[in-house]
Amino acid sequence: xxxxxxxxxxxxxxxxxxxxxxLRPGARAGDVELRAHCSGRLAxxxxxxxxxxxxxxxxxSSGKLLRLALREQLAGSSIPRRP
Numbered sequence: 001x002x003x004x005x006x007x008x009x010x011x012x013x014x015x016x017x018x019x020x021x022x023l024r025p026g027a028r029a030g031d032v033e034l035r036a037h038c039s040g041r042l043a044x045x046x047x048x049x050x051x052x053x054x055x056x057x058x059x060x061s062s063g064k065l066l067r068l069a070l071r072e073q074l075a076g077s078s079i080p081r082r083p
Contacts, residue, residue, distance in 0.1 A: 005020070
């Protein structure tokens, strides 16, 4: 339904993408399904290393995605790094 992507620091590449995903009501998807969805649409280096399913993305009153809030959420989470 909706997604936001932020970079997570990476020693090799500088940063790697991590996606925050809002699924459609009643939908279920895990890391494998989300990665497969992205791999057919994005270059390999653009495909997020990790996915975090959330109820809603933080937005301001104009509807703009608040990436800083996502970065803060990422910093305080235990979203695993891709090997």
